[in-house]
Amino acid sequence: MSRQIDDYVRRTTVGLMSRREFFGRTTALGLSTAMAGTLLATSVKAMGPNKGGVIKAGIQGGESTNSLDPALSASSVPSHNLTAFGDLLVEVSPEGEIVNRLAESVESSADARTWHFRIRKGVEFHNGKTLTPDDVLKTMERHSADDSQSGALGVMRGIESMSADGDIFSVTLSTPNADLVYLMADYHLVIQPGGGFDDPASGIGCGPYVLEFDEPGVRHGFTKFANYWDDGRGHADQIEVVVLNDNTARAAALQSGQVHYINRVDPKVAELLGRAPNINIESISGRGHYVFIMHNDTAPFDNNDLRLALKYAIDREEMVDKILRGYGSVGNDTPINAAYPLYSDDLGQRAYDPEKAKFHYEKSGHDGSPIVLKVSEAAFPGAVDASQLFQQSAERAGIPLQVERVPSDGYWSEVWNKEPFCASYWSGRPVQDQMFSTAYKSDADWNDTRFFRDDFDALLAQAKAELDLAKRKELYRQMSVILRDEGGVIVPMFNDFIDAVSTSLGGWVGDPGGGSMFDGALVKAWLL
């Protein structure tokens, strides 16, 4: 059997077998997914990456209006660029652990209010300047300024002060946050010389690749940075991001061998594409999830039995099957899944159960008037169809669900967060704390389920300050349980990130943070 596994490992490493397939088979052989993951990872390392060559990626999500300013990066192409020319203080590994990048080490005070990052020495920017903690400080200041347009502005909130002295960069928080280090892994926070105040869009960082040409909306090319500090990255001599927003064009480009991988593969073409002998479909379940949200403070949804009834009345498997066509995983009515650090996999999975649904529905004493679900294609791809499935499965449980379709434009301003029961989408956050505090804390910015629970908030605060991972994990577990059993959110499924990768590319390790190895495939993968 072990030889069997080794064989799979080898074939997967060199790309003869997709990771999906690999996990399927190894688990079939009785291995735990995690186990198999580490196996694969180690072997990949063992194989050792090939150096040289040119890797090209066909990426959706780029326009001729794109800028190289890290603060403005909001789609795949810009973030590909960031990973190419920039580096972060810390990163979150696919397995959810913190990896030090420009920070050699990270320490925090016992109360998790002050954090110290020891900045790596001898790191050089592409313009020849050497990295100093001051650059880090300036960068963070630029992103946290009040009038900053940075996408990371949100994560910078709650920072009281920052300072740089010696080779230490320190952050002081207004309230304790054990997860700060995760926040610092936000992909916008690329360290720029002088914080990029003078020329934010220069494209100069201390990443593995130097910008060669920048044609927004067309392509971005980079060449290997000779003095790059980390040998574990930047294997190819040159990399190129080709902007291919059109699905068909992307698929065709990969099939005709013009690019080595493409992102955002539409689930329905995934198999078709995978059938090609020289192409693997790489999909990994991320933190993004499709949801139906109920306002806990609005009748009839203020009745937990009704909420439970609806939660039991949805057939998650079917949805993953029909809406995601298998490229996704069932949800458990909590925004947290295995993609999060400190995830506890021992909450029981809630399944479709018409009996229980009927029971709770009757218990709720609802007057039997149709329950209106507002939906639009804008909520998430296939939302309308998903709602129709929901309606049918609910009907089988004797629950009168009425799907009302509303126009796509204005959905986010008029329906979402206003209507008591509608479809929606959450892209997820790097850590549980952030996810909870954005959407489920009583005073959260976007508490779109009107979920006001002091005990929940208390747990959140406690977890924030808890440095003992085991304890935090337990706290998070309790929170998820509360949400699952009493929350207003129905989470039928988590959608996968689907990439299609040429078999000529090696070292592919899916990252729950995002597709294309969290937009880092160009710098992490190599040509076989």
Next chain:
Amino acid sequence: MTDTLLEVRNLRIDGTVRPPGERPKDINIVEGVSLTLAPGRVMGLIGESGAGKSTVGLSTLRYGRGGLRLSGEIWLNGRNIQTISPGQLRDLRGREVTYVSQSAAASFNPSIRLMDQVIEATVLHRIMSRSEAQKRAVELFGALSLPEPESIGSRYPHQVSGGQLQRVMTAMALCPKPDLIVFDEPTTALDVTTQIDVLAAIKTAIRHTGVAALYITHDLAVVAQVSDEILVLRHGKMVEHGAVQQIIEAPREEYTRALVSAHSIPHEEQAATDNPILRLEDITASYEGKIQVLTDVTAEIHPGQTLAVVGESGSGKSTLARVVTGLLPPERGRVLFDDQPLPPALADRSLEQLRELQMIYQMADVAMNPRQTVATIIGRPLEMYFGIRGAEKRRRVIELLDQIEMGESFIDRYPAELSGGQKQRVCIARSLAAKPRMIICDEVTSALDPLVANGILKLLLNLQADEGVAYMFITHDLATVEAISDSIAVMYQGRLVRYGPKSEVLTPPFDDYTDLLLSSVPELRLGWLEGVVQNRKMESAGY
């Protein structure tokens, strides 16, 4: 060499017409035509339009316009050209037989210099080298008494006058030294004074080169001057064939006699009454204030009488009509209708004024809306001016149709379903419907065949007798003038050169222009052309 150059044996020509949205159907154009022509002889083909003259002429080049189908035998230089290959046919065209068309202006390629077109065939068929051909062309230009024979070849068609073009085209036909030339109404489109020169030029050219010719025309007088024998065609069949003398002096066939005796309409001149219906007071007019086309024209028309305005193209006679109708307000002078000054501009005239002054056009088929039936066309003035509608209107229309000798059966036809003469009659009826006191007739007969034209003229005269309507009759054809006018105005370059009662105007002494004009009108007698040419030579020689 045989003594017959060309022999046509019972030629038959068929065509196919494709009426819109209908199945195409075959029609016969020419049938049973036979003729023989000896080298150097000239045969005149004469007949009305549609008699198949041109078609027969072109058949000698085995050319059928619009895909006409030729059958029968056409022997040229001893071989039947019906049977030769396309290559041989191309070799025949432009070498053995050449063609001079009615409108040289249209027959020259506007974007190629004349010389290149004149010598094209000659060089193409390797009859001469380019330089020789050019030399010959220049000689021919001279022989055809064209100005600047050396340089005229380097001009473009639009830089040369119509009469000159016609001669250049003759030169083009003569250049490759063909055995036979087909002249297709070469002078019809020209003014009489120009026509005579071209005619003379062509005649001498033919005589000198000794080429044989088919001379196609509808004008007996013209053909009599140039040809040795005449073939009369009608409806695609031969009517009569004989020597010129015999045809014009002793025609056998009824139809031929009619042709010969055309233009003989008895009309007694009437004396001018005291108060004119229309009076033009020293009219001066010009287009966009630039080229002055009318200068100090003063004339008057009396009720129930006809003023003929004669002149060549560009003499300003049509402009005069535009002034009277108000389409072109004059710069100076005024138009009095019934002693009341008419507003110069059309827009300012009252419906009544418009009604009393009607107009008939030269081209009847563009003067009627092709999408309206005869009933609408004639009926419209009735309802406009008199508010007559419905059955009453229809009754009046039928009356009018009877008046123009056409009858009820035509009432629901479209113009396209009428013959040229009938169209013109409908136009007349339309103007009559307004019960006008005066009608302007702009070249109303010049687009028509002689016999048809006569019919129209007679009709107009009868109507004048019945309705007492006055005519302002614009024409370039002096024969017509003599036929119908009471008084005559001769126009030349926008001025009245001679004006007065018919009798005075047409009796000597003449001013130079009128003299030229009158003497240029072809007369139906042998040797007329030579005579005139002779006189002019002598005059120019200063005797």
Next chain:
Amino acid sequence: MIRLAAQRIALGCLLLVAASVLIFAGTQILPGDVAQSILGRSATPESLASLREELGLNKPAVQRYLDWLLAFLGGDLGTALSNGKDIGESVAGRLGNTLFLAGWAAALSVPLAIFLGLLSVRYQDRTPDRMISGLSLASISLPEFFIGYLLIYFLAVKLQWFPSVATLNADMPLGEKLRTIALPVMVLTMVVLAHMMRMTRAAILNVMQSAYIETAELKGLTPFNVIRKHAFPNAIAPIVNVVMINLAYLVVGVVVVEVIFVYPGMGQYMVDHVSKRDVPVVQACGTIFAAVYIGLNLVADLVSIISNPRLRHPK
């Protein structure tokens, strides 16, 4: 003739200015503003205000237009609001690509169209004519994206002869470039060919009615020479006219093709910036497009003036 030509040119310039005003006005009435659409959902009032200030969006429109016009005439197209790049540079590259594509498409389609036109006149109402007009009818009626994807499927994916994605760049050797744009060129050719061919045919047939064609035939010229020497020269004006219209289309009308083949041309560039309300870019592109269109029509007019012997050789 010179006067006439001069008039035409003057008119063209006038038209161009008018067009630029129209475009500017149009961009002014676009609802929503740049700042809003740059920042998107994460916009806060402060950041909006600061960005607007920074972009100078709070000057009066007329002044902005004049400033812009002067700069434009001075060859300075300004900088894109959305990514602060110099429009001149970006446009230069994009325009270059567009012209490159249009140029080759024209080089292929124009001669082909005229040849086919002549051919179908020569064999009027016979099999070749019928076939040609049938095919042209079909190609007129096919949506261009349809042709495009079919070509991609067969020539790029199945046979792998040509790349499906036409991302062109300056440092390619010419051969490589041609291979890259092969598919878009084919599509464009198909799209414009039919129209030009039909017009050529119509124009020549129209001339073939004239009497001097008969004269030429009666001189014993071969049918093809009749067309070549006598018909074609007099049909040039209308033919040039339709050619110009199609060239204009090749330059300004190819957004769809650009999308399909991801070709870095002007259209795509402009569309992106429209969605971002990037006024300066939209103005620049719009004006350039208008200039191309007006320019080409001007050429057509001038040709028809020049090719007219009456005007070339006055009496």
Next chain:
Amino acid sequence: MTLRRIPISALIGLILTGVAIFVAAFAPFLAPYSPAETVGDVWEPASDQFWLGTDNLGRDLLSRMIYGARITIFIAAAATALSFCVGAVAGFAAAVAGGLTDQAMSRSVDLLMSIPSLIFALVVLSVLPSTVLILILVMAVLDFTRVYRLARAVAVDVNVMDYVEAARLRGERLTWIVFREILPNALSTLVAELGLRFIFMVLFLSSLSFLGLGVQPPESDWGGMVKENKDGIIFGIPAALIPAAAISVLAISVNLVADWILRRTSDLKGGRS
């Protein structure tokens, strides 16, 4: 005129066009399924359950084709009609009025035309709410310029005819001259043009929908359906080819009819000369 007289090509055109219009008119009765509901798996091949297979969301392609015909033809027809009424009337008016009026109108049309239509449409539609009405308006505005030019050209030709002058001399009003003298003689040319414009509208609409600016989902014209299913093309899935083919067939058949009308009119000219 009886069917026998119509040339075969035109007959085919007429029949196909008729079928399309019939289908569009009676869509609800003909369509086996609702165009919006998911009835099968994605991109099922044609079967006797789904005659044309299913589309990218597993909806019955045939039903969507039928409703698509309705939307496509309706919008294209409406836009054509609009642009024609405006364009023709304006063109005639300009031709008959002549002088300054003519100059002013023609120049402003030139101006409008000097802005590339697709770009124009993209700009306008990307900022205005994309409703069917606005779509029609934009398409009409862009198209009427061409109609105007043609109408004016034809009218100018007719306007110089003697019978128009005769009408003027008779003292007819402008309306009579435009509608009774000029219109009937310009009509056939315009009708033929109408057909062509309609095709351009269909293709233009499909381009817009293809660029995502046309009809908004779940409604969809044929062009939009091509867009929805195009991802399948490169995998040899015909779902996108069917609507595209439909567009072509419709265009061709209308073209055939238009050609025929054109030929008839030119015959008429030939008949008169």
